[in-house]
Amino acid sequence: MIRKLLLFSAVASAFILPQASLAKSRCIECHEKVTPGIVKQFLSGKMGKAGVDCSACHGSEHMTSTDYKKAKFPTPDTCKKCHPVQVQQFRAGKHDLGWIAFNAMPMVTHQPRAIVGPGYKGCSGCHKIGRKPPEVMAHYRYGNAQCDACHTRHKFSVEEARSPRACSNCHMGFDHPQWEMYESSKHGIIWDIDGRKPNGRAPTCQFCHMPEGTHNVVTPWGFLALRIPTKENVLALIKVAPQLEKQLRSLAAKLPSGHYIDLDDDPQWTFDRAVILQGIGVLDENLQPTERLAVVLKARVVRGPEEFNKLRMAMKKRCYTCHSKPYIDSQFRAADEVVKAADHEFAKAILTVKKLYDDGILKKPKGWKYAPDILHFYDSPSELDQKLYLIFLEYRQRAFQGAFHISNDYMHWYGWAPLKETVVEIQQKAKELRELHQLEEKE
Ligand code: HEC
Ligand code: HEC
Ligand code: HEC
Ligand code: HEC
Ligand code: HEC
Ligand code: HEC
Ligand code: HEC
Ligand code: HEC
Structure with missing residues (x-):
């Protein structure tokens, strides 16, 4: 009305x-x-x-x-005159931040314009769903409408936007195959068999992620399944790693207090997560936040306990419309456990490579502030860093996202299996490099 x-x-x-x-x-x-x-x-x-x-x-x-x-050419401000509610919701959600987030990756500055610029052939083609800063927008005649990601021009149809296929050109492939996972889950299969109806027996992406048509999309774990460690998490780690007490107390002082519902606070997991944050240069050698933390927070890449808990409850409520509470609670716990197991393997791999740098067996590349630094993606000169990048963006992603989207094949054969295989390869290769290094030292 x-x-x-x-x-x-x-x-x-x-x-x-x-x-x-x-x-x-x-x-x-x-x-x-x-x-x-x-x-x-x-x-x-x-x-x-x-x-x-x-x-x-x-x-x-x-x-x-x-x-x-x-x-x-229009921007969401053009649509706002007549659709203020949707624009306001959209602006409060993660889609609006897509442009900022991709440009925050250090490797973006090294890519040719053809890959990341106004031709919209790669990163920028998907990430144009996000708002550009005004000074950047001035250089892009096309592609600033954002809303046309799901309601394509010039029909601007609601019916089109209600189909999971409207999400599938972006939410697919290498590091976020939600479409493929959905398609291979019972939810997606029933949606297909029952005539691809938006409100049928099985949920669509929109049913779970845009309840009642809200345009504000955001999930508890987020894209990378990282979360902000709490004060309590970090202080509990001191008991297990007393040698790090000074660094951990200093870190804890900078963190929010709280408790993540559903998640266990095993100190080993806190430790593994800290190692991962080091691997992406968000925590430094002494476990203190680096300048990258500001960017992570600005692009809202990770959530603290308060936001996580609120979003988690809202998501579960969607599931309760069709399943029992205990059934769903057990499903979420099981998926969280996959994140934990994957984090442990990943941390092992990062520590193995880090030790090679610390011992001078691998040399820190010119211009790098941190090593290893997984955020250099495919530009890393070392084979081992390349493998860490694959674990981070491909295998670990598929394992955890597949668990939440109930695609067992993605979780295991495209996720966990290559993750484990790659960790073993890294350890083996590190051993060889170490032996070679010792031989060279003797000569
Ligand atoms: C007398 C004919 C004519 C009228 C009237 C006209 N246009 Fe166009 N418009 C063109 C032509 C020719 C092009 C170039 C298209 C091409 O070469 O394919 C164009 C291009 C455009 C483009 C694309 C510009 C770009 O850079 O890609 C838009 C948007 C557009 N018109 C909108 C409008 C709107 C809105 C109106 C009314 C306010 C309008 N046009 C009136 C003939 C017209
Ligand atoms: C001048 C006012 C105006 C502007 C500006 C405007 N719209 Fe609309 N929009 C409308 C009207 C009127 C309707 C039809 C409402 C109805 O029939 O219920 C509509 C309907 C829609 C619908 C629903 C279509 C459907 O299939 O039910 C979508 C989606 C939409 N607009 C998207 C946009 C987007 C995206 C923009 C900006 C690029 C935009 N609109 C700009 C007036 C506007
Ligand atoms: C044009 C590409 C594109 C389309 C189409 C698209 N998305 Fe996205 N989506 C993105 C990008 C890019 C991000 C990451 C934005 C960010 O966080 O910086 C994202 C983020 C999200 C997130 C937030 C994940 C998190 O970090 O918590 C959800 C949920 C989501 N999209 C759901 C959907 C759904 C559902 C549809 C279809 C109705 C859809 N998207 C259509 C590109 C797209
Ligand atoms: C096929 C479309 C597509 C391409 C190409 C693409 N992205 Fe994304 N990107 C997405 C989607 C969709 C998401 C959100 C996925 C999710 O939350 O699981 C995303 C998420 C991200 C995020 C995380 C945002 C957040 O807040 O969590 C970053 C950073 C990012 N992309 C950077 C890049 C960079 C850099 C490139 C190019 C080197 C790139 N992307 C290429 C679609 C794409
Ligand atoms: C609700 C907003 C809206 C209305 C109304 C609208 N357009 Fe567009 N138009 C867009 C958007 C969004 C794009 C894509 C712009 C971009 O890439 O930034 C576009 C792009 C275009 C283009 C250039 C891109 C292409 O695909 O060739 C032309 C030409 C164009 N519109 C013509 C028209 C004409 C003619 C009308 C009226 C019949 C019209 N538009 C009505 C939103 C609108
Ligand atoms: C991620 C995909 C996506 C994007 C991006 C998106 N929408 Fe929507 N939009 C939807 C879906 C799905 C619905 C249908 C909601 C429902 O009723 O179930 C919808 C519905 C609408 C409607 C119809 C509302 C009604 O009650 O009939 C309008 C108007 C609209 N969107 C405008 C916009 C505007 C403006 C933007 C940009 C700020 C936008 N949308 C961006 C997916 C999207
Ligand atoms: C049955 C509900 C449901 C359906 C259907 C669904 N998702 Fe999800 N989605 C989830 C849950 C649950 C999570 C993880 C929530 C959390 O972080 O705790 C999630 C997470 C996400 C994320 C964040 C990264 C990740 O994968 O964990 C994106 C992006 C996303 N979904 C997009 C989509 C898209 C696109 C579709 C359709 C192709 C889809 N989802 C279908 C429930 C659903
Ligand atoms: C609109 C109804 C609906 C919603 C909402 C819904 N589901 Fe389902 N789900 C179904 C149907 C129908 C099936 C297939 C019958 C069955 O196995 O129970 C199913 C199956 C499942 C299965 C079994 C899959 C298998 O391969 O054995 C799991 C697990 C599941 N859903 C989890 C969830 C989770 C988690 C959520 C919320 C994030 C959710 N569902 C939301 C309807 C729904």
Whole structure:
């Protein structure tokens, strides 16, 4: 109702053609010849049918066949005039941060423009769902609309956005194959067999992640299944590692207090997580936060206990609509255990490589502040760092994401199995390098 009222507000109606006259705008008249496909698609959608004009999103400064450079392109602020609720929700969610997050990766600065720039062929093609800082946006004529990620132009359809396939061009592949995992889970299979209905017997991505159509997407564990260690987590570690007391007390003083529901606070897990944070250069040699922490917090890559618990409860409530509480609780515990097991293996691998750097067997590459530094991804000169990157972004991701999306094949054969295999390879290779190093020392 509120939305309907807003649509008839003075701002909005300025862009809507008077229904009574049904006059074709000059834009449509000419574009029926120039780009007939666009006009047809637009008029087949609800906005076209409601009489919204092309000028609502592109302005009216361009009116001839030659001055089309004057046409403007929309951002969510353009849509906000008529859809304030969705824009507000979207801005509060993680999609809006997609651009900032990808540009925060140190390796992005070393890639050619063709890979990360305005052609939208790789990282930028998926991450354009996020908002660009104004000074960056000025260099990108196209691709600032964000909302068209799920409601593609020019139909801007709700029906399209309700299908899991609308997410699948981005949520797929190497480090986040949610689409493939969903497709190979009973949920996705039932959705398919039962005629791909948005509110059928099995849940869609949207049912779980955009409840009641809320545009604010965010999950408890997040993309990387990292979370902020609590004060209590870190202090408990002192009992197990008293030699680190000074560093741990200093770290604990900077952390939030609290408790993560569902998760066990085994100090070994806290230790493994600290090693992983060192591996990505967020904690330094002395376990103190580095300058990277600010970026991690700005892009909201990790959550603290308060936010985690709230999101976890909300997600479980979605599951309770179709399953029993104890059943679901056991499912979440089981998936959390996968994160824990994967973290332990990953930490072992990081420590093995770190020891090689500490002992001078591997040399820190020029310009690197930390070593190993997994955030250099595929640009790392060492074979062992390359393997750490694969564990981090491919195997560990698949193991934990597969567990939550109930795809046993992804969890095990594409996740856990290559993870374990790679850890063994790293240990073996490290042993060889160490032996070789000792031989060279003797000579
Ligand atoms: C007299 C014909 C004509 C009229 C009137 C017209 N356009 Fe265009 N428009 C064009 C042509 C020609 C192009 C270039 C398209 C091409 O070469 O494929 C264009 C391009 C565009 C583009 C793409 C620009 C780009 O850089 O990619 C947009 C957006 C656009 N028009 C919107 C509008 C809107 C909105 C109106 C009404 C306010 C309008 N047009 C009126 C002929 C027209
Ligand atoms: C001038 C007002 C106006 C602007 C600006 C506007 N819209 Fe709309 N939008 C409407 C109207 C009117 C409807 C039809 C509502 C209805 O029929 O219930 C609508 C409907 C929609 C729908 C629902 C379509 C469906 O299949 O039910 C989507 C999605 C949508 N708009 C997306 C957008 C996006 C994205 C933008 C910005 C790029 C945008 N709108 C800008 C007025 C506007
Ligand atoms: C154009 C690409 C694109 C499409 C389409 C897309 N997403 Fe995303 N999604 C992203 C990117 C990029 C991020 C990471 C944003 C960030 O956190 O910086 C993301 C993040 C998310 C997150 C947050 C994960 C976290 O860190 O907590 C959820 C949940 C999500 N998307 C669900 C969906 C769903 C459901 C759909 C379909 C209805 C969808 N997305 C469609 C690109 C896309
Ligand atoms: C196929 C589309 C796609 C490509 C290509 C892509 N990403 Fe992403 N990226 C996503 C999606 C989707 C997410 C969110 C996945 C999730 O939460 O599981 C994401 C998440 C991220 C995140 C984590 C955001 C957060 O807050 O958790 C970072 C950082 C990131 N991507 C960087 C990059 C970089 C750098 C590149 C290029 C080297 C890249 N991405 C290429 C789709 C893509
Ligand atoms: C609700 C907003 C909205 C309305 C209304 C709208 N467009 Fe667009 N238009 C977009 C978006 C979003 C893009 C993609 C822009 C980008 O890549 O940044 C786009 C892109 C375009 C392009 C260039 C890209 C391409 O695919 O060729 C043309 C031409 C265009 N629109 C013409 C029109 C015409 C003609 C109308 C009216 C029939 C119209 N638009 C109505 C939002 C809108
Ligand atoms: C990640 C995919 C995704 C993105 C991005 C997205 N939407 Fe949506 N949108 C949806 C889904 C799914 C629905 C259907 C919700 C429902 O009713 O179940 C929807 C519904 C809508 C509706 C119809 C609401 C109604 O009650 O009929 C409007 C309007 C809309 N979106 C506008 C926007 C605007 C504006 C943006 C950009 C700020 C945007 N959407 C970005 C997925 C998306
Ligand atoms: C049955 C509900 C459900 C469905 C259906 C579902 N997800 Fe998820 N999704 C989850 C749960 C549960 C998590 C992990 C929550 C947590 O962090 O505790 C999750 C996590 C995510 C994340 C964060 C990274 C990760 O994978 O753990 C993204 C992104 C995501 N889902 C996208 C999608 C997309 C896209 C689809 C559809 C192709 C989808 N999900 C289908 C429940 C669902
Ligand atoms: C809209 C209803 C619905 C929702 C919501 C839902 N499920 Fe399901 N789920 C089903 C149906 C139907 C099946 C198939 C019948 C069965 O095995 O119980 C299923 C099956 C499962 C299975 C068994 C899969 C297998 O391969 O044996 C698990 C585990 C599961 N769901 C977990 C979850 C979790 C976790 C959530 C929330 C994140 C969730 N479900 C949300 C409907 C739902």
